[in-house]
Amino acid sequence: MVTYEQRKARWGFVYVLPWLIGFILFFLIPLVNSLVYSFSKVETNAEGIFVDFIGWENYRTALFVNPNFNRNLVNSIIDMLVNVPLIVIFSLFVAVLLNQNFKGRGLARAIFFLPVILASGVIANLESSSLIEALNTDNAAGRFIAGLRSFELERMMLEAGVNEDFVLYLTGAVDRIYEIVSQSGVQILIFLAGIQTISTHLYEAAKIEGATGYEAFWKITFPMVSPLILVNVVYTVVDSFASNSTVELIRNTGLTNFNFGLSSAMAWIYFLSVAFILAVSSYIISKRVFYHE
Amino acid sequence: MLETIRAQITSLTFWKKWAWIIVRFVLIVGLSFVILYPILQKISTSLKAREDIYSPIVVWIPERISFESYKYAVQIMEYWDTLLNTFLLAGMTTVLTAASCALAGYGFARLKFKGSKLLFACVILTILVPPTTILIPMYLNLKDFNLLGLIPLLTGGKSINLLDTYWPFILTSMFAVSYKAGLFIFIYNQFYRGIPKEIEEAAYVDGAGVTKTFLQIMLPNTMPAIITVCLFSFVWQWNDSFYTTIYLTSTKVMSTQLSSLPFNLNKLITGDGGGQSDPFYLDLVQDTGILLAILPLIIGYLFIQRHFVESVERTGIVG
Numbered sequence: 001m002v003t004y005e006q007r008k009a010r011w012g013f014v015y016v017l018p019w020l021i022g023f024i025l026f027f028l029i030p031l032v033n034s035l036v037y038s039f040s041k042v043e044t045n046a047e048g049i050f051v052d053f054i055g056w057e058n059y060r061t062a063l064f065v066n067p068n069f070n071r072n073l074v075n076s077i078i079d080m081l082v083n084v085p086l087i088v089i090f091s092l093f094v095a096v097l098l099n100q101n102f103k104g105r106g107l108a109r110a111i112f113f114l115p116v117i118l119a120s121g122v123i124a125n126l127e128s129s130s131l132i133e134a135l136n137t138d139n140a141a142g143r144f145i146a147g148l149r150s151f152e153l154e155r156m157m158l159e160a161g162v163n164e165d166f167v168l169y170l171t172g173a174v175d176r177i178y179e180i181v182s183q184s185g186v187q188i189l190i191f192l193a194g195i196q197t198i199s200t201h202l203y204e205a206a207k208i209e210g211a212t213g214y215e216a217f218w219k220i221t222f223p224m225v226s227p228l229i230l231v232n233v234v235y236t237v238v239d240s241f242a243s244n245s246t247v248e249l250i251r252n253t254g255l256t257n258f259n260f261g262l263s264s265a266m267a268w269i270y271f272l273s274v275a276f277i278l279a280v281s282s283y284i285i286s287k288r289v290f291y292h293e
Numbered sequence: 294m295l296e297t298i299r300a301q302i303t304s305l306t307f308w309k310k311w312a313w314i315i316v317r318f319v320l321i322v323g324l325s326f327v328i329l330y331p332i333l334q335k336i337s338t339s340l341k342a343r344e345d346i347y348s349p350i351v352v353w354i355p356e357r358i359s360f361e362s363y364k365y366a367v368q369i370m371e372y373w374d375t376l377l378n379t380f381l382l383a384g385m386t387t388v389l390t391a392a393s394c395a396l397a398g399y400g401f402a403r404l405k406f407k408g409s410k411l412l413f414a415c416v417i418l419t420i421l422v423p424p425t426t427i428l429i430p431m432y433l434n435l436k437d438f439n440l441l442g443l444i445p446l447l448t449g450g451k452s453i454n455l456l457d458t459y460w461p462f463i464l465t466s467m468f469a470v471s472y473k474a475g476l477f478i479f480i481y482n483q484f485y486r487g488i489p490k491e492i493e494e495a496a497y498v499d500g501a502g503v504t505k506t507f508l509q510i511m512l513p514n515t516m517p518a519i520i521t522v523c524l525f526s527f528v529w530q531w532n533d534s535f536y537t538t539i540y541l542t543s544t545k546v547m548s549t550q551l552s553s554l555p556f557n558l559n560k561l562i563t564g565d566g567g568g569q570s571d572p573f574y575l576d577l578v579q580d581t582g583i584l585l586a587i588l589p590l591i592i593g594y595l596f597i598q599r600h601f602v603e604s605v606e607r608t609g610i611v612g
Contacts, residue, residue: 016401027427029430177324268426
């Protein structure tokens with residue numbers, strides 16, 4: 001006599017089965033293989049694949065011999081550490097902005113979600129190498145636009161005595177506004193949806209008590225979306241790790257130079273750095289997240 | 294009347310309100326400009342005739358509007374074929390991914406079994422691991438695909454090369470491990486957790502088995518999640534250059550055609566002579582190509598952008 005619970009449990013397994021098959025076939029096995037390759041010298045020829053165990057050699061090559069890997073890896077990590085806070089803070093700000101009631105809100109939202117469709121893959125790569133862009137900044141109006149950089153602001157802040165590193169960080173952020181905006185589409189979406197689920201009676205009560213908009217943000221909005229801050233940080237980290245120069249390098253080593261062992265070792269070092277950063281940041285953030293229950 | 298206006302203008306709250314409105318307006322317009330600038334620039338570039346690139350007085354509106362670059366781009370990218378191919382590919386993966394992830398999501402959310410927590414952690418793992426890590430083994434695996442020894446039995450001793458076909462995409466979508474499929478499973482899972490249990494129990498009382506409950510009760514309610522997943526999946530697949538360049542070397546899809554556009558154009562113009570034609574012109578045509586590639590997406594986007602936010606909100610990720 002099978003109980004309802006048991007029947008559901010069995011069906012649960014069946015429903016999950018396609019994913020499980022995929023997971024084992026297309027994820028787990030390649031993952032284990034990759035680990036094996038990273039410890040060996042892999043050669044392919046017409047007959048098949050020969051795997052020759054050589055221990056830590058590939059790792060040693062990647063870290064100490066290969067001229068590009070270290071530099072690329074450190075660059076990518078620094079890029080990520082710099083960009084992620086900016087992206088998350090920026091998208092929170094924009095989400096609050098887009099949540100307010102103003103004419104043309106629909107249009108503004110439509111424009112801000114545009115990078116979600118446009119910024120992925122090929123287009124981002126091609127964009128950065130566009131010569132037309134360079135040419136355009138050379139002629140009249142282009143120079144004007146390019147000149148709208150933050151020189152004056154930077155000087156003002158430095159003379160006012162603000163810490164130099166901080167100033168450089170901020171102006172660097174403003175200069176990279178395009179990069180930041182195009183990478184924050186999904187995050188804005190998530191934050192916006194989150195803000196909209198905060199019930200308005202909280203804000204009403206605050207207003208009656210005499211809270212300003214600023215206070216309302218920090219005491220109501222911010223705690224209520226803090227779980228989403230964690231989600232967005234994780235997503236942004238993973239996203240920025242998915243496509244940058246290190247990845248290119250790994251791919252080229254593998255497919256163009258056919259050095260599969262080295263490429264796998266690089267990929268694993270890369271993965272471990274990602275995992276480490278994710279673990280550390282998730283831990284720090286979830287300590288301070290406010291959960292409903 | 295005049296008194297009230299005077300009282301208003303001299304009050305601080307009035308000015309604070311307007312200051313904020315102005316600041317907000319400037320910010321939104323400024324940021325929108327930053328976002329729209331590349332697109333507008335591409336549109337203006339694509340309409341330029343070849344000579345206009347160097348003309349210093351031409352900034353936005355070209356002197357001679359010419360569709361020449363469009364003609365080149367369409368011809369070299371074999372646009373209509375490519376469009377069909379990309380559409381088919383993206384559509385296929387989207388449908389299969391949405392279906393398989395829905396199944397897995399429901400299984401994890403409502404049909405608990407021993408070890409489902411551990412497996413769900415594995416789902417999260419698939420999101421976190423960069424695809425690069427498993428890239429090489431996947432490539433080699435697909436080159437001589439033999440499904441743990443089954444296929445040689447079927448084909449009489451040789452394993453098949455799955456590269457350069459649509460099969461890798463079909464298989465990965467069918468088994469819910471396509472690009473970012475873990476994320477979709479997560480979305481479905483959160484969504485199903487938000488549906489009240491009473492609905493299922495009512496169905497059970499009415500005598501519906503698990504499958505019937507799923508198909509007739511849960512699925513219609515899942516529309517927001519399905520829409521969200523389909524949107525993301527379609528867009529990401531359309532723009533994907535990572536997997537397509539690895540799996541499909543000769544089939545024509547948008548991303549591969551775009552990357553090889555300058556090269557092919559060069560060949561066309563210089564007639565295989567090996568010379569180097571004007572790199573700026575190559576770039577111009579490539580810009581046109583990019584526009585053409587994302588045009589279908591933008592058109593589709595205009596129709597469904599309203600649903601983006603609504604559907605994400607209703608999937609329950611955000612509680």
